[in-house]
Amino acid sequence: MLTVAALPLPELGARLRGDGLLLRTGPFVNCVRTDVASLAAGIAAMYADYPVEAPGGFVDFHLNLRRPRGLRQWLRPQVAFDQDGLAPFQPLPVAQAYPMLEWLLNWCVSQRAHGYLLIHAAVLERHGRAVILPAPPGSGKSTLCAALVGHGWRLLSDEMTLVRPADGLVAPLPRPVSLKNASIGVIRAAFPDAVLSPSVEGTSKGTIAYLRAPRASIARAAEPASPAHIVFPRYEAGAATRLEPVPKARAFMQVADNSFNYPALGRQGFDTLARLVDACGCHTFRYSDLGEALARFDRLAREGA
Amino acid sequence: MSGDRMPLLVQVLRAPHAVQALDLPGWSLLLRQAERADMQATLLALLEDADLLETVPDAPRTHLEWIRTGATRHAQAVRNEVRQILRALDGLDLPVILLKGAAYAMAGLEAGRGRRFSDIDILVPKASLPAVESALMQNGWATTHHDAYDQRYYREWMHELPPMEHVLRGNVIDVHHAILPETAALHPDPAKLRAAAVPIDAPDAAPGGMRLAILAPHDMVLHSAVHLFSEGEFHHGLRDLFDVHRLLGQFGPAPGFWDGLVPRARELDLGRPLFYALRHAMRVFGTPVPAQVVRTVASCGPGPLRTALMDTLFGRALRPPHPDCMDALSGPALGLLYVRGNWLRMPPLLLVQHLFRKALISPRKPL
Numbered sequence: 200m201l202t203v204a205a206l207p208l209p210e211l212g213a214r215l216r217g218d219g220l221l222l223r224t225g226p227f228v229n230c231v232r233t234d235v236a237s238l239a240a241g242i243a244a245m246y247a248d249y250p251v252e253a254p255g256g257f258v259d260f261h262l263n264l265r266r267p268r269g270l271r272q273w274l275r276p277q278v279a280f281d282q283d284g285l286a287p288f289q290p291l292p293v294a295q296a297y298p299m300l301e302w303l304l305n306w307c308v309s310q311r312a313h314g315y316l317l318i319h320a321a322v323l324e325r326h327g328r329a330v331i332l333p334a335p336p337g338s339g340k341s342t343l344c345a346a347l348v349g350h351g352w353r354l355l356s357d358e359m360t361l362v363r364p365a366d367g368l369v370a371p372l373p374r375p376v377s378l379k380n381a382s383i384g385v386i387r388a389a390f391p392d393a394v395l396s397p398s399v400e401g402t403s404k405g406t407i408a409y410l411r412a413p414r415a416s417i418a419r420a421a422e423p424a425s426p427a428h429i430v431f432p433r434y435e436a437g438a439a440t441r442l443e444p445v446p447k448a449r450a451f452m453q454v455a456d457n458s459f460n461y462p463a464l465g466r467q468g469f470d471t472l473a474r475l476v477d478a479c480g481c482h483t484f485r486y487s488d489l490g491e492a493l494a495r496f497d498r499l500a501r502e503g504a
Numbered sequence: 505m506s507g508d509r510m511p512l513l514v515q516v517l518r519a520p521h522a523v524q525a526l527d528l529p530g531w532s533l534l535l536r537q538a539e540r541a542d543m544q545a546t547l548l549a550l551l552e553d554a555d556l557l558e559t560v561p562d563a564p565r566t567h568l569e570w571i572r573t574g575a576t577r578h579a580q581a582v583r584n585e586v587r588q589i590l591r592a593l594d595g596l597d598l599p600v601i602l603l604k605g606a607a608y609a610m611a612g613l614e615a616g617r618g619r620r621f622s623d624i625d626i627l628v629p630k631a632s633l634p635a636v637e638s639a640l641m642q643n644g645w646a647t648t649h650h651d652a653y654d655q656r657y658y659r660e661w662m663h664e665l666p667p668m669e670h671v672l673r674g675n676v677i678d679v680h681h682a683i684l685p686e687t688a689a690l691h692p693d694p695a696k697l698r699a700a701a702v703p704i705d706a707p708d709a710a711p712g713g714m715r716l717a718i719l720a721p722h723d724m725v726l727h728s729a730v731h732l733f734s735e736g737e738f739h740h741g742l743r744d745l746f747d748v749h750r751l752l753g754q755f756g757p758a759p760g761f762w763d764g765l766v767p768r769a770r771e772l773d774l775g776r777p778l779f780y781a782l783r784h785a786m787r788v789f790g791t792p793v794p795a796q797v798v799r800t801v802a803s804c805g806p807g808p809l810r811t812a813l814m815d816t817l818f819g820r821a822l823r824p825p826h827p828d829c830m831d832a833l834s835g836p837a838l839g840l841l842y843v844r845g846n847w848l849r850m851p852p853l854l855l856v857q858h859l860f861r862k863a864l865i866s867p868r869k870p871l
Binding site for chain 1: 527528529531532536537539540561563564566567569570573574576577580825826827830
């Protein structure tokens with residue numbers, strides 16, 4: 200199987216500038232086209248272990264990221280996104296091209312992939328048990344996710360949990376883990392071997408860097424996982440590590456609030472979410488010490504729902 | 505790219521069996537063209553009607569199932585919204601006449617199968633506008649244009665209230681009292697449209713006393729035509745022309761439909777838009793129109809030079825809005841049609857004032 204790492208850099212650049220790089224992420228094939236050199240470098244670094252599909256197949260999502268022409272390209276270079284001529288977003292400074300690609304890959308899934316109940320949540324697996332971490336931004340979800348990945352958990356997704364209505368299993372979509380602001384330093388310090396992208400400052404979410412997904416997680420991207428726990432994490436400076444049960448009805452509503460397409464799925468969304476919440480232990484989790492948090496999660500992975 | 509080659513989406517809309525020849529990149533292209541034309545759910549409905557769904561390869565089939573989820577939800581939301589509108593207007597003692605997409609959907613017409621739309625359009629007598637507006641406001645709809653000039657623009661010159669959005673559901677209703685602006689050159693009499701309207705069943709659980717209606721078949725075709733060929737913007741051009749095609753396909757076989765179409769168009773001052781609609785539906789979709797009707801409606805069309813010019817412009821505007829279907833003239837053609845749309849909307853002096861105001865005085869929306 201061809202991977203991004205197996206493509207010589209000039210060939211990678213030529214595909215990105217030409218008909219597109221057919222990058223497989225989990226169940227999806229993305230056709231990425233760009234003339235932004237830094238973006239090609241970012242893809243080479245962060246997606247080295249991902250499969251590249253041969254031309255002639257079906258493409259799920261088309262992403263075109265270009266530097267707009269005109270005077271501005273010399274003064275304040277930008278990167279603009281379009282899909283088949285439609286540009287739903289404002290251009291961003293070219294330095295933010297890589298985070299923009301990551302946001303767009305999420306956006307494509309959240310807009311269209313209604314074959315799954317899509318939850319805004321990290322999801323990781325150990326001992327055959329998947330733990331779902333739904334949380335609004337600022338709750339420390341990605342930090343915890345990155346730490347669990349560094350600690351040997353399988354990454355299914357940092358951003359988007361894909362629940363299959365047919366069997367209730369979670370389909371993996373392992374991609375780089377986004378780290379914001381202080382958590383970049385926290386993860387660097389805790390896991391000196393972790394591969395992080397360069398930090399990008401001044402994005403709408405502050406300073407942002409990405410942790411490369413582990414090769415083993417990418418290799419198992421076709422292998423679904425059985426959900427066992429839903430944990431709503433909350434980082435609080437100085438807080439003692441505490442895992443507490445949440446009533447299922449409340450957990451249901453909170454997950455629905457964190458879903459991209461719960462309303463769009465109608466009855467099927469309700470049934471899928473009810474089955475998920477029924478099958479899982481539901482908890483809130485407060486923490487400040489990452490080491491204690493990891494130990495608690497290891498215990499959780501040994502316990503059933 | 506090639507301007508004369510028939511776009512893939514159009515080939516499939518004309519003859520759904522064309523999908524059997526598609527390879528996987530062909531399917532990718534078809535779905536992308538359909539998405540840009542806002543016709544993905546229409547494509548799904550056509551494939552289903554032609555029993556072709558089972559022949560679709562797995563990957564595009566998966567996308568079609570994603571589309572089905574959205575389409576099912578859309579259909580549900582429309583029924584619910586119409587029910588809410590009827591509840592809000594209950595007691596006003598007037599029939600609520602649905603227009604365009606909502607009419608096709610609620611009347612169960614072919615043209616409604618897979619047809620997406622974002623707003624619900626209704627037609628009411630002009631004298632009832634204040635009552636309708638206040639009833640909607642009391643039930644959670646609020647106006648969307650707060651600029652004093654925009655309010656005047658709609659209320660004085662247009663054929664509808666400023667669009668109203670429901671504060672909780674976010675759905676938008678356009679309340680019309682006519683089908684063309686007050687300031688337009690053509691004046692189809694709304695009283696004639698209302699008088700010919702046809703009652704349809706209201707959705708379950710709507711208030712019993714409310715009368716729901718749609719335009720009569722001739723008027724529905726004419727409204728579809730005038731809407732498409734008087735507008736300045738064409739991102740839904742292909743979709744709206746397909747409405748005309750499907751309406752004609754469904755109403756055509758009814759006795760008297762073809763004989764009465766051109767006379768009704770003349771009566772409503774809508775001969776010209778009908779001429780364009782028939783001409784381009786025949787050209788793009790091969791719509792069967794009796795030769796006698798083609799001959800009669802020709803007298804409503806412009807001269808040969810102008811017809812040729814308009815063919816060039818509409819020919820480009822009525823393709824899927826996908827980069828693969830555009831050529832060097834697409835941009836200028838759409839630009840000229842935009843100017844034409846405004847030209848038809850207002851007399852020249854008012855138009856100049858309006859464009860001046862919009863360009864230089866009205867506050868810009870923050871990006």
